[in-house]
Amino acid sequence: MTIANAADERAVIEVAGLRKRYGDVHAVDDVSFKVQRGEIFGLLGPNGAGKTTTVEILEGLRKPDEGTVRVLGIDAAHQPAAIKERIGVQLQTAALYPYLTVAELLDLFRTFYARSRPTAWLLDAVDLGERKDAQTRHLSGGQRQRLSVALALVNEPELVFLDEPTTGMDPQARRSLWDLVLRLRGQGCSVLLTTHYMEEATHLCDRVAVMDHGHVLELGTVQDLVSRRFHERAVHFDTLPGVDLERLGALPEVKRAVVEDEQTVLYTGVVATTIAALLELTEGLGLEPQNLGIRRATLEDVFLDLTGRALRE
Numbered sequence: 313m314t315i316a317n318a319a320d321e322r323a324v325i326e327v328a329g330l331r332k333r334y335g336d337v338h339a340v341d342d343v344s345f346k347v348q349r350g351e352i353f354g355l356l357g358p359n360g361a362g363k364t365t366t367v368e369i370l371e372g373l374r375k376p377d378e379g380t381v382r383v384l385g386i387d388a389a390h391q392p393a394a395i396k397e398r399i400g401v402q403l404q405t406a407a408l409y410p411y412l413t414v415a416e417l418l419d420l421f422r423t424f425y426a427r428s429r430p431t432a433w434l435l436d437a438v439d440l441g442e443r444k445d446a447q448t449r450h451l452s453g454g455q456r457q458r459l460s461v462a463l464a465l466v467n468e469p470e471l472v473f474l475d476e477p478t479t480g481m482d483p484q485a486r487r488s489l490w491d492l493v494l495r496l497r498g499q500g501c502s503v504l505l506t507t508h509y510m511e512e513a514t515h516l517c518d519r520v521a522v523m524d525h526g527h528v529l530e531l532g533t534v535q536d537l538v539s540r541r542f543h544e545r546a547v548h549f550d551t552l553p554g555v556d557l558e559r560l561g562a563l564p565e566v567k568r569a570v571v572e573d574e575q576t577v578l579y580t581g582v583v584a585t586t587i588a589a590l591l592e593l594t595e596g597l598g599l600e601p602q603n604l605g606i607r608r609a610t611l612e613d614v615f616l617d618l619t620g621r622a623l624r625e
Contacts, residue, residue, distance in 0.1 A: 326382040328344045347502060351503075353520070361526070402474045409448060414435070414444045438489070530614070547579075565586050
């Protein structure tokens with residue numbers, strides 16, 4: 313056995329040269345990556361980046377135009393039925409039977425598989441025990457989202473696809489789901505996750521791939537991605553009226569100036585020098601920077617640098 317073959321055996325997802333077109337639109341254009349067994353892998357990108365199409369191909373729901381896709385060692389493009397028993401799929405907007413209770417819906421889904429987790433385990437895992445007798449039409453958005461995650465775990469999958477799993481959840485429910493995902497990884501389950509929350513990707517993902525316009529722009533650990541693109545710290549403050557980015561970008565030691573969420577961010581090699589010059593500039597204009605702070609570069613900075621837009625756009 314060669315070293316390359318051994319690496320392939322550890323991969324639960326192998327994508328090479330993947331392409332998918334819709335008319336003149338190249339939704340996925342030469343995408344390649346691998347997900348290793350027991351890994352939480354994040355797929356990040358703004359709307360229209362090609363994430364959903366890529367994931368639907370991996371799940372066997374769409375056929376690629378070109379490229380190879382292997383999921384759990386199976387050709388997902390030509391043998392989609394062979395992976396259904398072994399994967400779990402959570403959809404961002406799942407259509408649920410409105411008049412079934414939470415417990416009844418889980419019991420129904422359990423009959424679809426040769427192997428399944430107990431309903432009580434599933435209810436506890438997503439903290440829906442108190443709502444087990446509620447009809448699904450009476451669930452809140454966050455509760456429906458948690459139920460959708462539970463349905464993805466019914467068959468004890470080896471690989472779980474989670475599409476924006478914490479959308480609509482309150483902070484406590486989101487943290488609870490993070491703990492569940494980490495427990496799944498601890499049990500040897502692999503997870504492919506899409507998310508709009510950078511904190512979520514940073515907290516959960518072993519590696520992330522940033523997609524835009526059908527391409528994978530960067531791939532690696534969060535720390536790798538940050539260190540590849542940033543060696544500076546970020547000085548941030550509420551955007552000042554009448555002070556343009558060109559002027560701020562010319563301050564001493566500033567490498568780059570951007571506006572993000574109504575805040576101006578200056579990436580600088582020497583924080584003290586930049587802040588001193590900033591305060592001198594604003595004082596001369598009769599202004600004072602509000603909510604002034606300093607931080608290291610984050611995954612959000614990497615994403616903005618790569619795509620020119622925030623993840624939720």
